[in-house]
Amino acid sequence: MSSSSPHRRTSHTTPRRSTRRRAAAVALAGVAALVATAVQSGAATAAPKAPVPGAESVKLTPSQRAELLREADAATADTAAGLGLGAKEKLVVRDVVKDRDGTLHTRYERTYDGLPVLGGDLVVTTDAGKTERVVKATRAAIKVAFVTPKISATKAEQQALSAAKAAGAEQPDADRAPRKVIWAANGTPVLAYETVVGGLQEDGTPNELHVVTDAATGAKLYEYQAVHNGTGNTMYSGTVTLGTAQSGSSYTLTDTARGNHKTYNLNRGTSGTGTLFSGSDDIWGNGSPSNAETAAADAHYGAALTWDYYKNVQGRSGIRGDGVGAYSRVHYGNNYVNAFWSDSCFCMTYGDGSGNTHPLTSIDVAAHEMTHGVTSNTARLVYSGESGGLNEATSDIFGAAVEFHANNPSDVGDYLIGEEIDINGDGTPLRYMDKPSKDGASKDSWYSGIGSIDVHYSSGPANHFFYLLSEGSGTKTINGVTYNSPTSDGLPVTGIGRAKAEKIWFRALTTKFTSTTNYAGARTGTLAAAGELYGTDSAEYKAVQDAWAGVNVGSRSGGGGGGxxxxxxxxxxxxxxxxxxxxxxxxxxxxxxxxxxxxxxxxxxxxxxxxxxxxxxxxxxxxxxxxxxxxxxxxxxxxxxxxxxxxxxxxxxxxxxxxxxxxxxxxxxxxxxxxxx
CATH class of the missing domain: 2.60.120.260 (Galactose-binding domain-like)
Incomplete structure (x- = not known):
């Protein structure tokens, strides 16, 4: 984000709108401060709601999903009219989730006069063709005074390059020409340019910085990074079975049972796809980082476990739900202590760590990075501010979920992120979900300025919420690890078990969250999900309230120790x-x-x-x-x-x-x- 300070407001009515928008963006990192349209409404006296029968999503085959998308696409004009959208607005279908009772949750992007609307996404829930609920990333009516820019695309590109340089990017370049968009994620919609800047970030990670520029004034409205970073465990998962393909006498790391996921060797490079791992014996690696195949085996295995988790537990076939696998790249760069997901290559990429001896290719890292892809193809939480923290937390949450689900004796499930890589030099994990602040930077609870810090640290309250919802507060030992989780209000939280917590978060992610969801919106979305799955008078619903209250988001349930x-x-x-x-x-x-x-x-x-x-x-x-x-x-x-x-x-x-x-x-x-x- 820009390093400039907010405009000093010397009187109550002095600043112009542009000044005030910049100040808000600096203070809370932009659109993350906006909340999706509430998914529940009503007075305090509303009767408790029973669970919605069949509220869990079904496992769609690729052909079934494709048919639902075709049907939704054919009805976009009618849907737009039913929602009261303007004559210049059109809907573009992006995803669909079907519940066991036939309820559909269809996710749309919007266009205005043919231009994409950033922050205009919405989710429409229908039952037997009747609209039951609409969740919008913005409540503002999409309407702009003009669609012809008053500044040139060249000026927008220069502004974007300057933003990238200010963020420490090395040799930034515009990946593609600025495109005209409608910026609707913050305040009144305006015509804008979106420029994507490439090159490398300061630590060697590929740069994919999106910069949004006001097409009338040239002012920067927003920026976010589309390459999602994370770190995780070392390689040891023991001896495992890998999905491979045979051609003649040669084998490749191609998992034909999981969307043809492939694993490639970048061989210390930082661009391109790399070389597909192949061999004559179908035996990959020897457990040592000095063998190039070892990291590949871990990455390939982690991708398979994550695929199986989403398919068998959450009913989603692949990252996009279409049965198509992403791919993995290992041995990125030299001494690169990170891993990342990139939308542009639809792939997970892993460095070899300090001294090229600690590949970041364990189960929870693979699941973390692959989950960034799932988020990008569902809620599309913007990777900045509070929504960025929720994006990172989602990857941590399902990183832990996949690790528990894998039940691998060499890397048992836990609520620690990066526990086997000595990234801190003292044997401590990268992040703790029971008390995030133990890493020295993450936050245990929400506060009004949390959107202004790095997304890996603003993820803390959501990670903490998930732990509290799963396991409860206080001291507990799981798989040999002792946790001691506090609450912000000092009151206890009783957990409902990890399996139910995972179901609630995934349903909220896929049917309630939008690109601009922040912590208040996450509470609303998870409560709606819990209400549908278990009923609004259930212990699960009340536990969601109490777990959020335990991280300073909202109030306690009645009778749960909080009145x-x-x-x-x-x-x-x-x-x-x-x-x-x-x-x-x-x-x-x-x-x-x-x-x-x-x-x-x-x-x-x-x-x-x-x-x-x-x-x-x-x-x-x-x-x-x-x-x-x-x-x-x-x-x-x-x-x-x-x-x-x-x-x-x-x-x-x-x-x-x-x-x-x-x-x-x-x-x-x-x-x-x-x-x-």
């Missing part, structure tokens, strides 16, 4: 620089007065939260100020406020009152809740 929580998730639009709006919660069935530590959880999506004045209004009209307006150069409000409401009767209608007191920025109340300890 009774009442929540309203109905959206309320906040007019720009206008009158106050309210959202109500009617509390009944309680005795006496409200507590002296009433918890008021507030989730507001807004492009400039400094404009917002937020109050809690008691049933008798008493007003409790939660937040004043003023200089605060960041989007969104996701906070829990403590109010001494002991003079107020608990029962009655409470209101959250919000007023936008500054011009040029918009938003809405996404959800709010009252927790009575």
């Amino acid at each position: 009774s929580t009442f929540e309203n998730t109905a959206d309320v639009n906040i007019p720009d620089n206008g009158s106050a709006v309210t959202s109500s919660l009617t509390i009944s069935g309680r005795t006496g007065n409200a507590p002296s530590n009433l918890q008021v959880g507030v989730d507001i999506v807004h492009t400039w939260r400094g404009d917002l004045k937020i109050d809690l209004v008691a049933p008798d009209g008493s007003v409790y100020a939660l937040k004043a307006s003023g200089y605060d150069p960041a989007p969104d409000v996701h906070e829990t406020y403590t109010v001494n409401a002991s003079s107020e009767p608990a029962n009655g209608t409470w209101k959250l009152r919000v007023q936008d007191q500054g011009p040029q920025d918009t938003g809405y109340i996404d959800a709010w809740r009252l927790t009575f300890p």
Whole structure:
């Protein structure tokens, strides 16, 4: 991201919109601060919902998936009209998930006047042809004043190259000419250029930096890296069976049972596909890093395990769900201590580590990198800010899931990432899911500025959430490893088991998350997934609430050690620089007065939260100020406020009152809740 500082706001109405957008982008790394359209709505008194019968997805054959995609593609015009899209908007089908009961979750990209809309993706859930739910990456209407750029593509390219150089790229070059797009992931949609910059990053990783430039002003609107990095274990998985192919007297590392996945030797190179591993004896490697085939065997094996996990556990055949395998490249560069997934080559690539003696080719690394591909072909979480942290966490989550599922005695399942590579020089793992901060950089819990740090560290709260949901808080020993997981509120969390946690996260990833989902949106999406799978009054649903509360995202479930929580998730639009709006919660069935530590959880999506004045209004009209307006150069409000409401009767209608007191920025109340300890 840009290293420039936010514009100093000297008065409440001074900055122009462009200045304010830049400030928000610097403060929270851009679009990650926006939330997908809420997937649940309704008042606090809504009755619990039973599990949705057949909510789990079915395993589609490639031909079945292709047919569903064809049917969806043939109906895009009708779907767009049904959603109320404008005459210049069209839908492009990207993915489809089918539940056992026949419900379809179809993922679309959008175009406007023939131009791709970045941040315009959406998921439409239909049952028997009737639309049940729509999750959008942006709520803004897609409409721009002009589609002819006011700056040249050359200027956009120069700006992108400068951004790459500022990020430390070596010999950056434009991979392809800037393309015209509609930028809709943050604020009001505008015409823009998207430029992809190649070359190498500072550490030798291939560069695939996407830079979005305002086509009217030339200002940089956003940037993100499309090459997704990760690190992991060393090679030892013991003696394993590999999928290979025979031609005459020669064998190759081609897994014909898993989409023809192939493994290639880059032989210290950094470009191209490399040379397909082949041999005459169908025996690969000898367990030593000095043998070039050893790393290849580990990468090939890890890809097979990951393929099997997604197919047999989650019902997805290959990264794209189409039965086609990606490919692996090993021996990338010289002393390259990393591994990465690249959309452009549709492949996983592994370095050999320090001294070329620690190939990053173990089970959890292979699963981590291959999962980046799955994410890229489902939610497409932008690899920056909070969405980037969720992207990285998704790869860690399924890296651990695949390692447990493999049940390999030489590399047993655990909640540690990179535990067998001595990347720190002291035998410690790269990341810890039970308490992420043990690595010295990752964060255990969410806070308002987490989107501004490296995605490998902002992934911490989601990794921690997954551990808490799976295993619960406190001390526990699993496969010989002792974990001790705390919570941000000091209250316990009871786990539901890893298998259920995996199902919930995968369903949210494939049917609820969009490119701009942040932590608040991840909570909403996983709750919706848990509700469909197990019911909204289930222990699993409540555990999701409690696990998120344990990492400071949202409030606890009622009776789970955190008191009774009442929540309203109905959206309320906040007019720009206008009158106050309210959202109500009617509390009944309680005795006496409200507590002296009433918890008021507030989730507001807004492009400039400094404009917002937020109050809690008691049933008798008493007003409790939660937040004043003023200089605060960041989007969104996701906070829990403590109010001494002991003079107020608990029962009655409470209101959250919000007023936008500054011009040029918009938003809405996404959800709010009252927790009575």
